[in-house]
Structures are given as C-alpha cells and as structure tokens.
Amino acid sequence: MGIATGSEGLITVLGYGSLLSQRSALETVPSLTGFRRVRLPGYRRIFNKVGVVFFSRHGADAASLEIASCSTQAMAGCEIICSAFEVPEADFSALYEREHRYRWVEVVALDEAGMPVQGRICTSSTDMDYRLNKCVTHAEYYRRVGQYYSGPLWRDDILPFPRYLAFCLEAAASQGQAVLDNFMDSSYLADGCTSIRQYLGSLEPPLQWQGSRGGYSYRAR
Structure with missing residues (x-):
C-alpha cells in the first residue's frame, strides 16, 4: 500500500471524531496546515473501542458500559464527512501516539470540488x-x-463515554449543520445497528444541544 506523503514531506490525515475540531487537532499537532472538509465514501463511524484515556484521566468506571470512543469501519453505501489536514512527517509520530490503539489505513476521500484526496x-x-x-x-x-x-x-456491547x-x-x-447531521446519521453504537441519532433520542435525560451555553450538555459522571 502506498503512503499518503506529499513531495514536501507532508502526510495527509483524515479526522472523523474529535479531530473534526481544528482546535483539538492543533493541540496534538500544532504544525498542521490546510485544515478542510472532505467526504469519505464507503466508511461509517462506530463507537466500538474502549477509550483507555477515559480510565487514565477521566475516572471512567470499568463496570459501566459507557466507555466507548469512536472508530471507523468500512461499509458499502455509507459516507462520512471528515476533516483533512497536512502534518509534517517529523510530527506525525505525536498523532500516531495519540491514536496508538487504532489501525491506520490509506483511503481516498473527495474534496468539496469532487477531486480525490489521498490520506x-x-x-x-x-x-x-x-x-x-x-x-x-x-x-508494553x-x-x-x-x-x-x-x-x-x-x-x-459498549456505549459512548458521555463527555x-x-x-x-x-x-x-x-x-x-450538514456535518452534524452526517455525524449523527453515519455513526453507530458498537452493536453496528443503532445510529447516534437514535441513541441520543433514547437517553433519559436526552443529550441535547445547548447552543446558548456553547455546546452539548452531557450527564455528569
């Protein structure tokens, strides 16, 4: 498999969860450039990975099912909107370390003009x-x-960590709004069947947008 590295030693990375936030991406790789949106056909998001950081830093309870972070999964007929950005080869190791428990793959996304973006x-x-x-x-x-x-x-069998x-x-x-709608409809619980939109509607109390307060509310742990 080829490596998505540009002629100037830049690696193109696609973000689909917390890395949809440019601020979050910059916290890990301050040297990133070219932050933009792309579409990735043939993939969906799925909350099927235990977030170890939730235990090491955020007091998660191993007895709870609410311990999942987000991954991706190849799925025909699905499409996710992602961020794309370039990272210097020398700085990619910080991102690799942050996402150590995942498997990295090379994919071809589409930019807003429909042109291919390899990352x-x-x-x-x-x-x-x-x-x-x-x-x-x-x-280790x-x-x-x-x-x-x-x-x-x-x-x-796990559920998203609320925070x-x-x-x-x-x-x-x-x-x-289009990215938010895509996230809710192309992201699934670990069961592979329940969308995040359906899951949000089933919560008591529901996880709701609190625009005047600057974000989503979540149930305190």
Whole structure:
C-alpha cells in the first residue's frame, strides 16, 4: 500500500471524531496546515473501542458500559464527512501516539470540488492485532493499557463515554449543520445497528444541544 506523503514531506490525515475540531487537532499537532472538509465514501463511524484515556484521566468506571470512543469501519453505501489536514512527517509520530490503539489505513476521500484526496485515517482493529503488532511485549501492553483496564479493547456491547460523545458532537457542529447531521446519521453504537441519532433520542435525560451555553450538555459522571 502506498503512503499518503506529499513531495514536501507532508502526510495527509483524515479526522472523523474529535479531530473534526481544528482546535483539538492543533493541540496534538500544532504544525498542521490546510485544515478542510472532505467526504469519505464507503466508511461509517462506530463507537466500538474502549477509550483507555477515559480510565487514565477521566475516572471512567470499568463496570459501566459507557466507555466507548469512536472508530471507523468500512461499509458499502455509507459516507462520512471528515476533516483533512497536512502534518509534517517529523510530527506525525505525536498523532500516531495519540491514536496508538487504532489501525491506520490509506483511503481516498473527495474534496468539496469532487477531486480525490489521498490520506490516512484511523480504523478499527482487533485485540490480537494490537497485542501482536503494536505492543509486542506484555510489559508494553501493561504500560499502555493493562494498568488502567483489563478487558478487551474492541467490543460490540459498549456505549459512548458521555463527555467524549458531547465533544465529538460539538466538533461536528463547529463545522456546520450538514456535518452534524452526517455525524449523527453515519455513526453507530458498537452493536453496528443503532445510529447516534437514535441513541441520543433514547437517553433519559436526552443529550441535547445547548447552543446558548456553547455546546452539548452531557450527564455528569
């Protein structure tokens, strides 16, 4: 597979969750350039990865099902709106580290003029692949995951971590109503069947847009 690297040593990255927010992307890679919107046919979002950072930094409860962060999954007939931006090769390692538990793949998106944009995106992996190819040793896995969480990372029974979901919705909303609608309708729970729009409507109390207060409300943990 080729590498999405430009002639000037830039790597094109596609963001689909928190990286829809330019502010969030800049926190990890301050040197990024060319932040813009693209469409990626043949993919959907899915909240099927345990967010280890929710345990290490945000007090998540391992007994709760509300521990999922967002990934992507190839799916015919689906399309997600993403951010795209360029990262210097020398700085890509910071983003790679931030998204260490994902598998990176090369995809071809479409810009607003319908022209192809070749870039890298994080997508779903498996526990076995992560242990064998990203961590290698038990000590490395314990340092990155085991000291915070002992169960499987990729699951079909978990729900979004409320604070993280609220942030993703805010990031999508910052790009306009069309991006927010796309996020809600092309993103699914780990069960692969329930859209985020359906999930939001089922919550008690519902997760709601609080525009006058600058974002989405979420249930405090």
